[in-house]
Amino acid sequence: MVEIISAFSLWFIPLLIGFILLYGTWKRVPTYEAFVDGGKEGIKIAFTIIPFLVGMIVAISIFRASGALDFFLNLVRPFLERIGIPAEVVPLAILRPISGNAALGVTADLIATYGPDSFIGRLASVMQGSTDTTLYVLTVYFGAVGIKKMGDALKIGLLADLVAIVTSIIIVTVLFGKL
Amino acid sequence: MINYIWMFLTIIGFIFAMVNGTVEEVNQAIFEGAKAAVTLCFGLISVLVFWLGIMNIARESGLLDKLSVLFRPLITRLFPDVPPHHPALGYILSNMMANMFGLGNAATPLGIKAMKELQKLNGKKDTASRSMITFLAINTASLTLIPTTVLAIRMNYDSAQPAEIVVPTLIASFISLLAAIAIDRWYYYRRLRRKR
Numbered sequence: 001m002v003e004i005i006s007a008f009s010l011w012f013i014p015l016l017i018g019f020i021l022l023y024g025t026w027k028r029v030p031t032y033e034a035f036v037d038g039g040k041e042g043i044k045i046a047f048t049i050i051p052f053l054v055g056m057i058v059a060i061s062i063f064r065a066s067g068a069l070d071f072f073l074n075l076v077r078p079f080l081e082r083i084g085i086p087a088e089v090v091p092l093a094i095l096r097p098i099s100g101n102a103a104l105g106v107t108a109d110l111i112a113t114y115g116p117d118s119f120i121g122r123l124a125s126v127m128q129g130s131t132d133t134t135l136y137v138l139t140v141y142f143g144a145v146g147i148k149k150m151g152d153a154l155k156i157g158l159l160a161d162l163v164a165i166v167t168s169i170i171i172v173t174v175l176f177g178k179l
Numbered sequence: 180m181i182n183y184i185w186m187f188l189t190i191i192g193f194i195f196a197m198v199n200g201t202v203e204e205v206n207q208a209i210f211e212g213a214k215a216a217v218t219l220c221f222g223l224i225s226v227l228v229f230w231l232g233i234m235n236i237a238r239e240s241g242l243l244d245k246l247s248v249l250f251r252p253l254i255t256r257l258f259p260d261v262p263p264h265h266p267a268l269g270y271i272l273s274n275m276m277a278n279m280f281g282l283g284n285a286a287t288p289l290g291i292k293a294m295k296e297l298q299k300l301n302g303k304k305d306t307a308s309r310s311m312i313t314f315l316a317i318n319t320a321s322l323t324l325i326p327t328t329v330l331a332i333r334m335n336y337d338s339a340q341p342a343e344i345v346v347p348t349l350i351a352s353f354i355s356l357l358a359a360i361a362i363d364r365w366y367y368y369r370r371l372r373r374k375r
Contacts, residue, residue, distance in 0.1 A: 005346045012345055013325065017233055024240040031236050038235020041284060042227030046220050053216040059185050061212030062192035065204040071195065097319075099181040108219050108332050116338035125333060125344040129326030130351035132278075134319040137290075141315055142307065144291040145298040149306040152366040156312065157319040159362050164320070164355035171347045 056105030097161045100133035123172045131164040226331035247272035267296030320359040
C-alpha cells in the first residue's frame with residue numbers, strides 16, 4: 001500500500017506534465033510560448049513572498065534562539081505526545097488559517113530545522129499543502145461584495161482546517177511512521 | 180491578527196533573551212533568519228516558474244475548462260439555490276479548477292466574479308447567502324493536485340524524495356473538503372431549524 005502510494009506520488013508529476021504538453025500540442029497551443037508566459041508569473045510570486053518570509057522567519061528564529069519556543073513547547077508537549085502529535089507543529093497549526101505566507105515561513109523553518117524527510121518535516125509539508133488560509137479567503141471574497149455578516153462561514157472554515165490538520169497527522173503517521 | 184502574533188513572537192523572544200541571557204544567539208538569529216528566507220525564495224523560483232509555465236499551457240489549451248464540465252453535475256448539487264445555468268456556477272468551477280492546479284493568482288479574480296454573481300441572487304445584501312457560505316467552505320478547504328511551493332521548499336532542503344508528500348497531501352485535502360461540505364450542510368440545516 002505504502003509502496004503503491006509513493007510510486008504514484010513519484011509518477012504523478014511526470015504523467016501530468018506529459019499529458020498537459022500533448023494535450024496542448026493537440027489543441028494547437030504554442031506550448032513553449034505559453035510556458036514562458038506562465039513562467040513569468042512564477043518569478044513574480046517568488047519575489048513578492050520575500051518580505052513575508054523574511055518577516056516571519058526572523059520572528060520565529062528570534063523566538064527559538066531566545067529559548068522561548070522550547071519553553072512553550074515543553075508546556076504543551078506532555079499532553080500532545082500522549083495523542084501522538086509532535087509539539088513542534090503547533091505554531092504551524094495556529095498560523096495556517098490566519099496567514100498563508102506566514103505559515104509558509106513556519107513550514108520552511110520546520111523543514112530546514114528537522115529535515116524534509118523527518119516526521120516533522122513531512123507533517124509540516126502535508127499540513128501546509130492541505131488547507132488554504134481561511135481568514136484570507138473570507139476577508140477577500142466577502143470584502144469584494146460588501147458582505148458584513150459572514151454567517152457560519154468562519155466556523156465552517158476553521159472546523160475544516162482542524163479536520164485537515166488531524167487528517168494530516170494520521171496520514172503521515174500511517175504512511176511514513178514516526179521517524 | 181497576524182500583526183499581533185508577529186509582534187508577540189519578536190517581543191516575547193527578546194524578553195526570554197533577557198531572562199535566559201541568550202542575546203547573542205538572538206542577534207545571530209535575526210541576520211541568519213533573514214538570510215535563510217531570501218535564499219529560500221531564490222530556491223523557489225525554479226519550481227514556481229516551471230510549474231506555472233506548464234499550468235499556463237493547461238489553461239490556454241482549454242484543459243481546465245474541459246475538466247470543469249466534468250464537475251458541473253456535482254456543483255449543481257452542491258449549490259441547490261443557484262439556477263443550473265446561472266453564470267455563477269461557471270465562475271465557481273473555473274475558480275475550483277484554478278485552485279486545483281495551483282494557479283492561486285488566477286483563482287482569486289474568478290472567485291470574486293463568482294461572489295458577485297452570487298450576490299445578485301442574494302436577498303439580503305449585507306448577509307452571506309447559503310451559496311456563498313458553501314462556496315467559501317469549499318474554497319478554504321483547497322483541493323490542490325500539486326502543492327508546488329511545498330515541493331520547492333523540500334527540494335531546496337535536499338529531500339531524498341520531495342514528491343512523496345503529494346498523495347498524502349491530496350488525501351488530506353480531499354478529506355477536509357468532504358468535511359467542509361458536511362459541516363456546511365449541518366450548519367445550514369441548523370439555521371433552518373432555528374428559524375422555525
